[in-house]
Amino acid sequence: MQISYKPGNSFLYSLNPLIKGGLCFVLIMFFSLNGLQLPAMAGSLVALLLFAALGRLPLADLLLSIRRIWFLLVIVGLVQGFRGNGFEVVPALESMARILGVFIAAGCYLTVSPQSELMFFWETIFRPLRLLGLPARELALVMVIAVRFLPVMLSEIDRIRMAQIARGARLGKGGFFSSAAALMPLMIPTLAQAIIRGEELAEAMEARGYRVSGNRTRYHRFGIGFFDIPAGLAALAVAAIAVWSRMP
């Protein structure tokens, strides 16, 4: 039910981290920006799920994890559905399909990518930023720590939520209208915990010789494999469809 790395063995796992990350990026862009109609959108969602099934990903887990964002889905559906003259179902469903697509694409990516690959991808992507004087490695590190803590933080939020409800907090009961104030008992402790954990992790990394500016070697070597070329072409095709669908 958690979105985090799960070991496995399929062509998706064996992709070069750059192709893997690029493909995920293109898919996310595709689902957020394309100009397709609802049937085509639903079709691409199904295609994405088929693709994931082909890569032997635990689909049941992925679909179950959608529970975690149902709230967001409903809100987006409501906001998008209300038009000048009442509620329309089609735009509501369309926008929900977009969110679902982004969520599933990202979920698949995180399931097949261990930390070293994420780090490699982000460092490579951010490398050009170094020319502008931006701290590329630090940025990569921030992204990786965020992903590393995702499962830990989710269970932490669960614990805090239960304990605050036991204190009488009404979280989520106010429905969509619950004000920000009602969420404070959840937000502040979660944030505080995240900061404490982040600090402790940073300390532990330093203690193991991590210096941001240091010259590191790598445990993994990433080459170009058999599936990387078709995957790269697929990414290009998806990008092309997105652009084409937006053409006037």
Place this chain on the structure above:
Amino acid sequence: MNAQLELKNLTVSYGGKAVAENLNGSFGFGRLNLLVGRAGSGKSSLLLAIAGFHTEFSGQILYDGAVFQSAGNFSLTFQDPESLFFNSSVGDEVEYSLRMRELPESEITPRAQQWLQRWGLDPENFYQRHPFELSGGEKRRVALAACTVAMPPIILLDEPLAGLDANGQKALAEMLNQLAYEHIVIVVTHEPEVFLQSDSSVLFLREGQGSWFSGNEFLRQAVHDRDFYPLPRWYCHAMAPFAAAPSLPPVNAEAVASFIAREKKHADQL
């Protein structure tokens, strides 16, 4: 007060696997109810099942003969309860629970202050302070006070002593013992020795089974067999010659010393 929290054929599962099977027994007033076992033995799942957050169980949880309605009738804290703070003063923190239960405004502050006093914190001194200024032991007491201020019948505490130094642990254990006269207090702990009195009730979860012990039986088993439960070595060592005695003393030096003196005297008389 005679009401009990009763477990009837309760089997708690986690992810489709039974972690504690067929529990039968009850938690009562007047003494602490300790819940012990290794990490991963299902202690937390049982606690959450009682609280109504964990629904993967079969069998029944009864309170005073009827199915326990958890909503509003329990308080629950996890390890490091001070991580729940979100207000800028101790007073607001303690009052929060009362406010959410919509008590009349005039009753809230007096009740919160009185409750804080109960936990050994003088409201005069503490009410306006920021929770993060306090020492570790004070923070812990504020957190427990804030979680229990609505005075529900059932109080569930997961590792309330963890991270405190020895003095803080002793003082807090004493307060929890007092609390047990008015509430059913269930404590998950890795340090049962700090709480154990001969009349405490211990539910020991291991290998999927739960066994109930009186404090005395638990101590005796542990002295007899370190694999059963690793109590502090000095206690097992000191008690080894007295394993057959009808009642063993609590785990602290003074009690053990006077116990040994009594036993010696008794042996001399024979």
Place this chain on the structure above:
Amino acid sequence: MIVLDKVSFRYNEKSETSFKLKEVSFSCPKGAITGVIGGNGSGKSTVARLIAGMIEPQTGIVTVDGFAPFNHTGRCGFLAGIIFQTPDNQIVGTTVAEDLAFGLENLGVSYDEMQVRVRETASRFGLGDMLATPVHYLSGGQKQLLCIASVMIMQPSWMIFDEPTSHLDPWARDSFWHTVKTFAREHDIGVMVVSQLAEDLQHFEQILAFNGGSLVFNGPIAKLRANVEQLPWFRIPDAWKLEKILEARP
């Protein structure tokens, strides 16, 4: 040998009250398990961080085997590794192998050597067939082993444990001490354990005790025990109290 010579440290240099350590001096040879004890805010954790090279003393000198740990980010051997209380907050990798490799990557160890050392260390710690296992699948005990292994793989000359037992169940505490003692015996490695649990005292041979940022006791545990009445900051453990009472009786 760890040497601190008139070391002071404070977090905020401007304020006089923020002293964490005041002119602390001691030397600590390898070969015995050293316990660092003291209450909250006594300065014991600051000492651990100074030795591990995570912070730099404002005045005075810290050396480990003759090198200053803060400036020694070392390719020629790692000085002192530190292991913190919560495994979840110090495991960096998403898999066991990645976490083991993290320290070696930082030291700049070559690809081939890294493969060998990761495999070898993993099997030594009983994690050999879990190299590809995601860390969140591990049990609490396995996570702690991984933390120790991930530091040991860097071949430090000292291991510092910062309150390692305070959140463990009693079985895990027993097995933690078993592991640590086995290591101390089998490797040429110094072990220092920061702890405030009375139960841990029985495992220490040497004691460094701190109170309010000062070193208040330095010596073998037997000496601490003999002088325990003159040390008002020290809470006498039940085990000693009992023996004292029993000795006093005829």
